[in-house]
Amino acid sequence: MTGLGPEAWDAVRLSLQVSLVATMASLPLGILVAWALARKSFPGRQVLNAAVHLPLILPPVVTGYLLLVAFGRQGPLGAMLYETFGITLAFRWTGAALAAGIMAFPLMVRAIRLAFEAVDPRLESAAGTLGASKLQVFTTVTLPLVAPGVIAGSILAFAKAMGEFGATITFVSNIPGETQTIPSAIYAFLQVPGGENAALTLVAISVGIALAALALSEWVGARVATRIRGA
Amino acid sequence: MSLEVAIRHRLGDFALDVDFDAPAGVTVLFGRSGSGKTSVVNAIAGLLRPDAGRICLSGRTLFDEAQGIDVPVHRRRTGYVFQEHRLFPHLTVRENLLYSRRVTRQRGPGDLVETARLLGIEALLDRRPGALSGGEAQRVAIGRALLSEPDILLMDEPLAALDEARKAEILPYLERLRDRAGLPILYVSHNLAEVARLANHLVLMEAGRVMQAGPPGDLLSDPALVNILGLREAGAVIPARVTSHAEDGVTELAVSGGRLFLPRIEAAPGTALRVRILAQDVMIATEPPRGISALNVLPVEIASLRYGGGPGVTAQLRSGGDMLLARVTRRSAEALNLAEGTRCYAVLKSVAVAPTDIGGPG
Numbered sequence: 001m002t003g004l005g006p007e008a009w010d011a012v013r014l015s016l017q018v019s020l021v022a023t024m025a026s027l028p029l030g031i032l033v034a035w036a037l038a039r040k041s042f043p044g045r046q047v048l049n050a051a052v053h054l055p056l057i058l059p060p061v062v063t064g065y066l067l068l069v070a071f072g073r074q075g076p077l078g079a080m081l082y083e084t085f086g087i088t089l090a091f092r093w094t095g096a097a098l099a100a101g102i103m104a105f106p107l108m109v110r111a112i113r114l115a116f117e118a119v120d121p122r123l124e125s126a127a128g129t130l131g132a133s134k135l136q137v138f139t140t141v142t143l144p145l146v147a148p149g150v151i152a153g154s155i156l157a158f159a160k161a162m163g164e165f166g167a168t169i170t171f172v173s174n175i176p177g178e179t180q181t182i183p184s185a186i187y188a189f190l191q192v193p194g195g196e197n198a199a200l201t202l203v204a205i206s207v208g209i210a211l212a213a214l215a216l217s218e219w220v221g222a223r224v225a226t227r228i229r230g231a
Numbered sequence: 232m233s234l235e236v237a238i239r240h241r242l243g244d245f246a247l248d249v250d251f252d253a254p255a256g257v258t259v260l261f262g263r264s265g266s267g268k269t270s271v272v273n274a275i276a277g278l279l280r281p282d283a284g285r286i287c288l289s290g291r292t293l294f295d296e297a298q299g300i301d302v303p304v305h306r307r308r309t310g311y312v313f314q315e316h317r318l319f320p321h322l323t324v325r326e327n328l329l330y331s332r333r334v335t336r337q338r339g340p341g342d343l344v345e346t347a348r349l350l351g352i353e354a355l356l357d358r359r360p361g362a363l364s365g366g367e368a369q370r371v372a373i374g375r376a377l378l379s380e381p382d383i384l385l386m387d388e389p390l391a392a393l394d395e396a397r398k399a400e401i402l403p404y405l406e407r408l409r410d411r412a413g414l415p416i417l418y419v420s421h422n423l424a425e426v427a428r429l430a431n432h433l434v435l436m437e438a439g440r441v442m443q444a445g446p447p448g449d450l451l452s453d454p455a456l457v458n459i460l461g462l463r464e465a466g467a468v469i470p471a472r473v474t475s476h477a478e479d480g481v482t483e484l485a486v487s488g489g490r491l492f493l494p495r496i497e498a499a500p501g502t503a504l505r506v507r508i509l510a511q512d513v514m515i516a517t518e519p520p521r522g523i524s525a526l527n528v529l530p531v532e533i534a535s536l537r538y539g540g541g542p543g544v545t546a547q548l549r550s551g552g553d554m555l556l557a558r559v560t561r562r563s564a565e566a567l568n569l570a571e572g573t574r575c576y577a578v579l580k581s582v583a584v585a586p587t588d589i590g591g592p593g
Contacts, residue, residue, distance in 0.1 A: 122313070122315070122317055123317055123319060123320075125278050125304070126311065126313065126317040126319075127319070127330070127334070128277075128278070128304035128305050129276050129277075129278070129304055129305075129307075129309060129310070129311040129376075129379075130305075130310075130330055130331040130334065130375065130376070130379045131305050131306075131308075131331045131334050131335040131379055132305055132330075132331075132334040132335075133303075133305050133334075134305075136305075136334045140330075140333070140334060141319060144321045145320070145321060227321055
């Protein structure tokens, strides 16, 4: 590990930061979209479903390029964000988080949607007869019951965000200390002679983080499942 | 406290069109599967929005299509006990029981400890629903509905999913609930034994309509309704009073038409009971029978004879102030020259007792 320069440690810190922010920020929207797709019928449902899944199917570079076109300083959304809030996403770590969040979104939504579909709607109507408003039914019955799916979806999204490369490097490039995450750092180290050792260490760290996330999700998932099965 | 229901609703090919009142006490909504009983209850609870009509509970309008009133489910104050317990699996028994209080932030007069004792679930409070038996879970579900301080308790075949032993475990609690006056109960059932034990008022449904409504004693002994009730299950329910216990283990009961002798009943003399006498357990004799083992013979008068399509005849027998039903064959009826007004004797092969008092009015 000692052979790792500050640049590589920056990549590790940045990867964790980008993935965590991407997961946390997309979670409320992910729950909302999963709920709508699982429970509601509305015009444009299929369109929404397709849009959510698009990043899974498109080449990541294409997604990255579309983000650049939309959120670049000259892009329609990017220009608006800059003029109203002074926010720039392109070539910033926030842009990396946006790219990672979008790439991870389909996986998150799928896991949570399955959990919503598994909740017995009869429990929800029972809660209604006991005096719970629709919002209370959601927060006190539905949400606790989909918790395992939310946790699984979040871990999956986090892992996907940690590994995101194509869309990120296209949208925010590979700037050490700003947008260089573990995958792009590994890529950069492999491009220069003698960088193999640093790359290998980053690979080991990457594997370690992935295993830790998996173990954490198993542990939390098992606890929540026991609680919910009601034994 | 009363419930008035007059609703119409279409569900595909099925048309629901019901109009009935439920007075205080236990009103049993009786009918075959698919006769629309559950739809009626769901409409009262607000889980089903009828196409037309109105529903009033104790003077409060819950639904009125014409006036555009449709009180949302969570404001209706109907305690609903479903066929399946529907306990929240992520909450303990205690949290399930207190769920209504948690979401409505109201503390009614109902007491958790007292309700738990009434239902015999004090020892289960810290368990989770997954660790309960079917009978225990259903009792917790009843407690949860009670503690929501409802204006009416809706029970949709709460015992249907349970085996006989579990049913026998819960029925006494339901009787206790009924006798703890005040809370009207609408109880859906297609089991006549439950009707005989619990009902103060009976509403008979068939194919989405109310066929007849009234006191269970009148309806159950009405030969015209035998087909709806089912031939095997048809039988009268009459009030009786324990008079004495003989030393040989036989209990004597007084009914309006005479005396009945039954294997010992654990009830003090003076206790009021209901006895249920199935039509197929009643034989008719034109002379006082002698030399038979049946203990129970009542002098009766034939009030009506109803011939069906088959070989059977349903006779309605007046015994004092009550009516009994008897199923005999057409051949026997003709051989004995049975006619309205004929005085004869009813030989009862079997009498079932509902062990507790007839609670409330009716």
